[in-house]
Each structure stands twice: as structure tokens, then as C-alpha cells.
Amino acid sequence: MSDSPQLVTQLLQAVVAYTWFFETCDESVLEDDTAIKQQEYAGYLLNQLSDPDKRHLVDELAALAAGETDPAYREFVERFAFAMGLVESENG
Template identity: 70%
Template sequence: MQNPPGLVRRLLEAIVAYTWFFETCDDSVLDDDTALKQMEYAAYLLGQLPDGDKQHLVEELAAIAAAETDPAYREFIATFSFAMGISEE
């Protein structure tokens, strides 16, 4: 089964948005340890992907970052693949 166009991008945007929330929310909203645990689990799942899929995600992240207008969020997206262990750069 072929993925519908845009499916990977939308799912990746959702993952990035949730990890941004975990990264930036106040500890009165979500306990720091819980946020870290969720981010580590997301990194673990992404790390299980084959190298070709990881490269696809890196390319999608670059496109998403390039289109982002908020500087802080753009920087988060631009460094996401490294921070999550998807790439070494």
C-alpha cells in the first residue's frame, strides 16, 4: 500500500508539535519527568525506522522548517532530527 501524498508530512508535523509542547510547557501543566519520558519514547520509536525512512524524515523536516515563520519553532524543527537521534547533523 502506497502512502497518500502528504501523510508522512502531516504525521511528522504532529510529532514535532507534540514534542514542542513537551519541551516548552510549564511544569504546572505537565511534570518535567513525564514530558521527558514522552520525548524519549518518541525518539526511541523514530530511531527504530530504517535509514531510508530516517533520511526521508530529515528531508521533510527541512521543508517544514523552511516554511515556518516563527523563528523559535523554526529552530526547533531544524534541530529536531539531531535532537531525536534521527540524524547526526
């Protein structure tokens, strides 16, 4: 994947966007249990990455958060690595 750094960024944006959807949609759109299961599965898949790849994603997340103009979404992106278990603390 190092041949296409934009691929990593775009895929990460897609994962974060779908996870945001699962986090924010109400039960009339998607049952809470289903949304939680999908978020947990995303976290499981991300945690299969090597430590260097996890660090790379954490760096990408920081860049995505820095460029985000919606305060609520920016906060979600800033907390994403911790929420998905990629880092031990919210401070990275």
C-alpha cells in the first residue's frame, strides 16, 4: 500500500464515515445492537494491523481531524483511534 498513500487515506475516510454513521444514526434507521456490532467489527479488523500500520493510521487520523471543519465530526475523528483500540489512551 505504500505505492498509493492516497488509497490508505481514502479507505480510512470511508471507515471513519461509516463508523460515524453507526454512531449517530437513530434506531429507526438501524437497530442499536446492529450498529454496535458493526463498530466492534471495524475495531476488530483494524486491530489485526501491525503496530507500524496502526501508528500510520493514527497519523492519518490526526491529519484528517486537523482538516475537519465540523466540530462534532472532528472530535469523533480525534477519538477514533482510542475508541477502536488502536491506542491505549485518548492522547495517543
